[in-house]
């Protein structure tokens with residue numbers, strides 16, 4: 001059977017996400033397995049070209065992962081008809097302009113979240129992609145986590161009865177960088193002027209997680225904070241943290257479900273995982289982390305009685321039951337790459353479009369507005385593409 005090849009421009013692969021999740025865990029792994037299998041049994045292989053500013057760095061990265069093509073000239077890569085897809089995992093602030101260039105050249109586009117730092121730019125990119133008719137997609141990796149897939153299965157199996165509430169705890173301590181522990185996240189994350197901030201970083205994830213797993217988001221109340229005002233960057237320089245490093249949000253979802261999510265880079269973990277979601281329903285509850293999930297049906301619910309004079313006698317953890325791993329879960333980034341490749345190669349359905357990404361940016365804006373104005377903000381339906389034609393500031 002004939003094998004097709006798709007030329008793939010990869011921008012931002014020297015970064016944390018680009019290198020680990022997209023180049024190594026996804027594209028190199030797909031190449032090593034001989035490509036992506038299409039519905040007729042044939043394979044489509046990927047021919048990536050890595051793009052970076054530093055020739056030495058990018059050529060070394062290409063060599064290390066068996067990639068033949070690399071360049072420092074993004075425009076030339078976009079102009080080359082050999083390349084079918086443009087992928088971006090570089091800085092968020094540059095993303096809309098780069099996507100626009102690639103779309104104008106007729107490339108299909110796939111990118112990291114958020115698709116832009118503001119809704120105007122996000123919608124404009126959606127409209128351009130839709131008008132040009134190129135395939136488009138955004139990373140929504142959390143949906144592919146085994147823990148969340150288990151929650152989704154429980155919901156589809158009507159395990160919860162009437163779902164009442166969702167409580168999400170996300171976070172861990174990100175070192176300040178000034179007392180012998182270097183920071184384990186890039187310093188731009190803590191500078192608003194560089195596209196940082198935990199609300200921009202995480203609320204775009206929560207949008208698709210809440211919409212897909214628990215109910216569409218209708219309204220948000222959010223309080224942000226910059227708990228650590230100064231940090232030390234990659235070069236050992238002290239800088240002012242101008243972006244939020246924690247946020248405490250409540251969401252009203254379709255069906256009356258109330259979701260609370262705490263997100264913080266300034267909290268120490270005393271829970272099973274870096275993110276956990278507890279879902280309570282009339283017929284049962286579940287708690288999921290990245291991979292595992294435990295349940296408690298209503299008939300298995302213990303009967304605690306409040307008595308501060310007596311030491312607790314119930315081992316609450318022991319009253320939950322694990323959801324077994326009944327299928328083999330793939331790396332979520334790779335699974336989504338394969339879906340997108342099938343979408344490009346044979347028009348397979350694909351739901352994680354730029355428009356879905358724009359919904360995430362919309363919720364970020366609503367959350368920031370809520371924080372600023374100290375009030376609930378309703379989340380309206382996303383404007384249609386034609387309505388979203390306000391030009392970018394640069395025009």
Ligand SMILES: NC(=O)c1ccc[n+]([C@@H]2O[C@H](COP(=O)([O-])OP(=O)(O)OC[C@H]3O[C@@H](n4cnc5c(N)ncnc54)[C@H](O)[C@@H]3O)[C@@H](O)[C@H]2O)c1
Nearest residue numbers: 012013014015016017018089090091092112113114139186
């Ligand atoms: N899906 C997820 O869970 C997830 C997690 C973290 C980050 N992200 C997203 O991935 C993107 C990158 O984040 P990261 O944590 O990998 O950051 P990073 O700082 O590690 O990487 C940034 C990349 O952008 C490149 N870059 C920076 N400034 C540039 C410039 N002026 N010109 C050209 N290239 C430039 C860098 O060389 C590097 O390759 C962000 O948009 C972020 O929101 C997604």
